[in-house]
Amino acid sequence: MLITNVRAHHIRIPYDAGVASFRQGASAITALDTVMVEVSTDAGVTGWGDAFSYVCPRSTATAIDEMIAPQARGLEVPDAEGIPAFMDRVQRNLHLFGRYGITMFAISGLDIALWDLAARVQGVPLHRLIGASKRARIPAYASLLRIGNPEHVAGECETALRRGYTAIKLHETTVPTVFAARQAIGAAIPLMVDLNCPMDATEATAFAHACRAAVPKFLEEPVWPPEDFATLAKVRREGGIDIAAGENACTVHQFRQMMTADAVSYAQPSVTKVGGVTEYLKVVALADERGVKLAPHSPYFGPGFLATLQLMSLRDDATFVEVFFMNRAACLWGGRIDVDANGTITVPQGPGLGYEPDKAIIERYRVS
Template sequence: MKIAQIDVIEAVIPFDDGGSGMGITPGRWDSLELVLVRVQTDTGLVGWGDCFAYSCRAAVATAARGMVAPLLQDRELAATPEALMLEVQRRLHLFGRYGITLFAISGFDIALWDIAAKAQGRPLHALLGPARRSELQAYASLVRYADAALVRKYCRQACEQGYRAIKLHEIEPDIIRAGRAAIGPDIGLSVDVNCAWSTEQARERIALLREVDALWIEEPIFPPEDIRTQAELNALFPLGAGENACTRHEFARMLEAGAVRFAQPSVIKVGGVTEFAAVAALSEAKGVAVMPHSPYFGPGYFATLQLSAGLAGEPLFEHLYVQPAADLALGGTPLPRQGVVSIPQVPGHGFEPDPQVLARWRV
């Protein structure tokens, strides 16, 4: 079986979050930017992948088409794609080991694992090891509102919908306190500040995190690769990080430094299923919990569910708490119900696009 056809597809689907859309991305964030990878074999099997593309869609699509696709066209496929995808990483290492290059590689890796699982007629998680669960507790991952009233509104709404955990992306203490007050003491709360605090602010706000009984603080300082300072902070309060890390090697350095209590690989950034699975194995060996980063929709959402089936401990699934204008998945995305999301048990990772939706929002 070999790769016969590759398509890189761009799409943009608007979403509503009830806020201004300002605060984290370079401009207004009010749409899901997608770079999808469609890989078809000479036997007719089709795999779908997902490259991280928020605010960088054009660059990622160009890398996918011009850098990764030519290395995979007409290649023979083994039972699983690890060796081939590591070869691709080696071939492209001179052009940027991390960032855009790995975002593009991630999409192809996910697509090839989808094909591998379909070829065996098994769910993707079955190729990776024993399943520990068929459903996951999900948490509502709120956007940054920078507005206490909106934080209270959406925290309460998420609780009413059955979520038992919520993540804020707020950076101001009073707004973080407003979130805890809105949900009460029995709902899990984590705080992701997206590297917005100085080291001094992070140290000072350990008391605040203890006050609101946060489960973890996520990426408190800039730059995210400052693992020495992260390790110092992690010794004071549970720290989560990894959404900006690519490959198992960056995670190995974090784990060896004691820089995280919660490792947070993103399958559409880290290098796909191949690298995510390696990170999970390293983390389990170190006794560090994996809390996947997954505020996206499409193949990456489905792949994260599949990977979470075998994770050690009690992983939570991050669900971006927004309302897209359309559901790209044929048959519907398995969304959380009463705070619980089911893991698809069909061959592959479970994602197939709705052709009408894709045609409507394709760029």
């Protein structure tokens, strides 16, 4: 079976996050940009991948068209055992253009699509191709966007609990918002705080001390720059709260540097950034070897989210899947990835990633 084409699909689905906001500089972002990677074959079987692209969809799509497609078009479709070597070759061929960021986002999209293809050829869901499923449903946490106002934070937390979520993550950088959330959700609900890399060691350590009474499960990416693992380790050591990081890390090599520095309690591989399923599995193996827990990054709604559910089903470790807390105008998978009344999402059981994307939604929200 030969790969006949690799195509990027840029779709943009509007959303409403209420009082919350997602900003890039001075601009508010009000739509979810997704770049899907479609790998076609001469046998008529298609695989779907997902390349990270929140604020860089045209750049990511161009990387797929100019760098990724020529690496794969016309070659034999690798099976599950052959994908790691195939992707290693792609990484080596493209290393000049960046080992992190957009190049790796595009590589991730191809890798996910190849794993989808391999499982589809075998007629099994991705998790069964890799190993034995241990969970049919994954608990979800509500990943709130930045709000800023403690009263509004409390209100959104209460709304999330009413919708069935059993854990909350904030994207806040002030102590009052953290305590407002804790008061709103009570002592039993897990609370996580993502700071998005704003602080130096002194500021981050002080923030950790100030928040300890609110009992966050972890502080996520508190320091700038995110690759300063020595400082991250210092905050973890002196702050008294577990540290999570890794959504900005690409390939197992950077995760190894992070863990060697003893910088994290929770590793956060993002399947659409890290290098796809192949690198994600390497990070999982490394985390197990080093005694580091997992908290995958997954606030997206394309094939990468399905891949994350498939991968998380292989572990009975009580991890939550991350879901952006917002109302979308549409969903590629219908209502099948919605959080149920028990705060969980069903792991897809169909071949490959489990579901076929809704072609009508792709066409309706396509950005040409």
